[in-house]
Amino acid sequence: MKELPDFAQHFILHWGEMGTKWGINRTVAQIHALLFLSEEPLNAEDICTRLGVARSNVSNSLRELQNWGIVKVVHLPGDRRDHFESIKDVYEMFRIIAAERKKREIDPTLANLRNCADEAGQEKGEGDPYAKKQLEELLGFFELVSDFYDKMNRLPTKSAIKAIRMGDKIAKSIGAIGK
Amino acid sequence: MKELPDFAQHFILHWGEMGTKWGINRTVAQIHALLFLSEEPLNAEDICTRLGVARSNVSNSLRELQNWGIVKVVHLPGDRRDHFESIKDVYEMFRIIAAERKKREIDPTLANLRNCADEAGQEKGEGDPYAKKQLEELLGFFELVSDFYDKMNRLPTKSAIKAIRMGDKIAKSIGAIGK
DNA sequence: CTTGCATTTCTGTAAAGACAGAAATTAAGA
DNA sequence: TCTTAATTTCTGTCTTTACAGAAATGCAAG
Structure with missing residues (x-):
């Protein structure tokens, strides 16, 4: 040694x-x-x-x-x-780490947010519309992130790296089109 | 209340x-x-x-x-x-959180990796070429992530969301071109 | 200047986490 | 089956973190 x-x-x-x-x-x-x-x-x-x-x-x-x-x-x-x-390959390693962190840190919150949004929907009377709205926005965000993660995870490493490298250019062009 | x-x-x-x-x-x-x-x-x-x-x-x-x-x-x-x-806007909020986490969790490691890579380069004799190679790969990964973050952070929220929504399609098309 | 409320800092305690060393368990070869 | 090395689990200690309550500070209105 x-x-x-x-x-x-x-x-x-x-x-x-x-x-x-x-x-x-x-x-x-x-x-x-x-x-x-x-x-x-x-x-x-x-x-x-x-x-x-x-x-x-x-x-x-x-x-x-x-x-x-x-x-x-x-x-x-x-x-x-x-x-x-x-694991020796850096990208593979962080892919696994990301998957695990998502499972531990994102998924439970996503489930909770869905529950809470349900509860909010079933509330009798006026409730608290502002809190409800905020909660739903947060839920939307977590769903966006979760979907994005799943999509990226399905890509082969090389494609993912390329996408990350070009990230800003792509986003800018989309932004420009969007306007 | x-x-x-x-x-x-x-x-x-x-x-x-x-x-x-x-x-x-x-x-x-x-x-x-x-x-x-x-x-x-x-x-x-x-x-x-x-x-x-x-x-x-x-x-x-x-x-x-x-x-x-x-x-x-x-x-x-x-x-x-x-x-x-x-802060009320969910995207704005996570942008700030991401920035802060990068500052606390990524940047110090990036600095350390650069230091260590320097040290590895200045080693006399044979050293440990495998460890050196692994360290450099890790450094490359952290630089990639850090750059990506900086680029995304400069985008307006709407563009960033669009990019995230379309993430997989873009990456797939890149992958296909790359082949 | 001083009175009284708002806020922060300080201090002690309780809870959680990290970790070493010992004991117990497992499994391979004789 | 017995022996021995390897590994895991258990137990107690130490360190760190979280937190309440008390004391101290800050500040604005009179």
Whole structure:
């Protein structure tokens, strides 16, 4: 097992810090960063020593990364131990992350907004028309975002990248047509 | 001060819960939801009683919402107290939120990745070419996302919405051309 | 200047999350 | 089946965050 170069250390530490801002546990994010940079799959013990965290912590963090779907178990010939590797392709990785975040952060809200809009519709008497209007606008926005996500997700990576690169030009031309 | 209808209560509670998943404090998110649905600006005391949280908590949460830029102070004639109102336009609101999140969550990472890539470039000897390659790919991705964001942010709301609505069709046509 | 309300800051407590080390479980090879 | 290495789960501690209530500050009208 080679030692990590300095730049890798710096990156791993930063990624761990940012993880906390993204609602991901620091250790989880660090392990992910380590695996992402590592050409060979690593076993849990390696990860412990490289990052200096407890074995149990590594075990739980790896499970979380597997739940996210961005880390997989692999087995090396002649070695009983589990080894772990990250998804290597950046775009594929963020596609998976985006899908998972949508599932956890957007979909439940969308469902709630639909419920609430229903409730608002069934209200007796005058209710609160302003609140109702605002809620419906929010629902519209979430539906727009959710649809957009689903569409983009169906595209192959290359098309998606191209679309992102050209995003503004396309939008501008649409804007111009729209006027 | 009118009572809140049921659907509004349900929405506020849910929004508070989701806030925690988005890295936002529950009370902060609840206050935001309340103000978003409220036609009139509310004062701090109103917010306390509606949500049943401590005055100090409301005060701090309102400051955070003002830092985000999605809540403003307004003054009502004949009333010394501060009143607060949310940005009402959903798109405008998410534009601001997106800008703030980019500033907090993307930009620092972009800066770090550039640093690390520099370090990697200046390494003596062989270093770790694989890690270097992975880091550069990640950097490329973050630059792509950051540019895309900046471009979209400069568009007027209507154009952006149209672009989002048509997103998949555009991307598909690009993909087809690309082949 | 001072009185009284509005607001913020401070302080302590409660709750949640992160994490290490120990114990328990699983599974492979002898 | 027994042994041993590997992994997971459990338990307690420590740190961080959330929050209420109290104290302090700010500010406007008289």
